[in-house]
Amino acid sequence: MKKLYSALMTAFNEDGSVNEAGIREMVRYNIDVNKVDGLYVGGSTGENFNMSHDQKVQVFKTAIDEAGDAIDLIAQVGSLDLNESKELAKLVTDLGYPKISAVTPFYYNYTFEQIKNYYNEIVKDVDNKLVIYSIPVLTGVSLSIDQFAELFENPKIIGIKYTNADFFLLERVRNRFPDKLILSGFDEMLLPALALNVDGAIGSTYNLNAKRAKAEMVAFDEGDIDKARELQKVSNDAISALIANDIYPSLKLVFEEMGVHAGVTKAPMSKPTPEMIAGAKKIYNDYFKD
Numbered sequence: 001m002k003k004l005y006s007a008l009m010t011a012f013n014e015d016g017s018v019n020e021a022g023i024r025e026m027v028r029y030n031i032d033v034n035k036v037d038g039l040y041v042g043g044s045t046g047e048n049f050n051m052s053h054d055q056k057v058q059v060f061k062t063a064i065d066e067a068g069d070a071i072d073l074i075a076q077v078g079s080l081d082l083n084e085s086k087e088l089a090k091l092v093t094d095l096g097y098p099k100i101s102a103v104t105p106f107y108y109n110y111t112f113e114q115i116k117n118y119y120n121e122i123v124k125d126v127d128n129k130l131v132i133y134s135i136p137v138l139t140g141v142s143l144s145i146d147q148f149a150e151l152f153e154n155p156k157i158i159g160i161k162y163t164n165a166d167f168f169l170l171e172r173v174r175n176r177f178p179d180k181l182i183l184s185g186f187d188e189m190l191l192p193a194l195a196l197n198v199d200g201a202i203g204s205t206y207n208l209n210a211k212r213a214k215a216e217m218v219a220f221d222e223g224d225i226d227k228a229r230e231l232q233k234v235s236n237d238a239i240s241a242l243i244a245n246d247i248y249p250s251l252k253l254v255f256e257e258m259g260v261h262a263g264v265t266k267a268p269m270s271k272p273t274p275e276m277i278a279g280a281k282k283i284y285n286d287y288f289k290d
C-alpha cells in the first residue's frame with residue numbers, strides 16, 4: 001500500500017515564537033484521527049525557511065517527543081548554511097528520526113557539483129537515509145534524470161520528494177530508479193502521480209484531507225478509477241479554495257475549526273484577516289465537516 005505523509009505545520013504564537021502545545025496537537029491529530037503513515041517535519045508547510053536555528057531544533061524535538069515511533073518521520077534539514085544542515089542532520093539522527101531530507105540549495109544558482117557536494121556532506125557523518133527535496137517552483141532548481149542518478153550513487157541517498165508538475169520526468173525517474181523511494185509532493189496531482197506508480201505522497205493539505213486522499217489511494221489500488229477521479233475532484237475543489245484564501249494561514253484556520261489549535265503563521269506570512277477567517281469557516285463547512 002502506498003504511504004501518505006502530512007507535511008507538519010509549525011504552530012506559532014502571535015509574537016512569532018513556537019507554540020509547542022499546538023505542534024503536539026497537530027501531531028496527535030495526524031496520528032489518531034488522520035492515521036497517516038508519516039510526517040514530514042520542517043518542510044515548506046512547516047515554515048522552516050522562516051525559522052531561526054533554535055526554533056528548528058525546538059520543532060524537531062517536539063514533533064518526535066509527541067510522535068515517538070508510532071509513524072514514520074522525515075526531518076527536512078536543508079538550509080543555505082551547509083554547516084547548519086549537517087548539525088541538524090546529526091541532531092535529528094540522534095533524536096531518532098528514521099529519515100532525513102534536504103531541499104536543493106537555492107538562491108545562488110549553484111552548479112550541480114556544488115549541489116552534489118552539499119548532499120554528500122549532509123549525509124557524510126550521519127547514520128541515516130536522505131530523501132532529496134526537489135521543488136523547482138520555489139527553489140528555481142531543476143535536477144535532470146542523470147543528475148538524480150549521480151546523487152543516487154551515494155547509497156545513503158534513497159529517494160526524492162518530488163514536488164514538480166513535470167510528469168514526463170516523473171515517469172522517467174520512476175522507471176529508471178524502481179528501488180528508490182519516490183514521494184509525490186503536489187496534493188492536487190495525487191491521482192496522476194499514483195498512475196505513475198509513486199510510493200506515496202507528502203503534502204500540506206493531508207493535515208485536513210487525509211481521509212479523502214487515503215480513500216482515493218484505496219480506490220486507485222482497487223482499480224476503481226472513476227471513484228479515485230471523483231475524490232481527486234473534491235480534493236481539488238478544496239485545495240483551490242484553500243489557495244484562493246491564502247493556503248498557509250488557511251490550513252491553520254481550518255484546523256482551528258476542527259478544534260485543533262494550530263496557532264498562526266509567522267511573518268512575513270500573512271496574519272488572518274476577518275475575510276480569511278470567514279473563508280476558512282466556509283472551506284471547513286464545505287469540505288471537512290463530517
Ligand SMILES: CC(=O)N[C@@H]([C@@H](O)[C@H](O)[C@H](O)CO)[C@@H](O)CC(=O)C(=O)O
Binds near residue numbers: 046186
Ligand atoms: C509549496 C508547498 O507548500 N507544497 C506542498 C503541497 O502540499 C502544496 O501545499 C499543495 O499541493 C497545494 O498546492 C508540499 O509539496 C510541500 C511540503 O509538503 C512541505 O515541504 O512541507
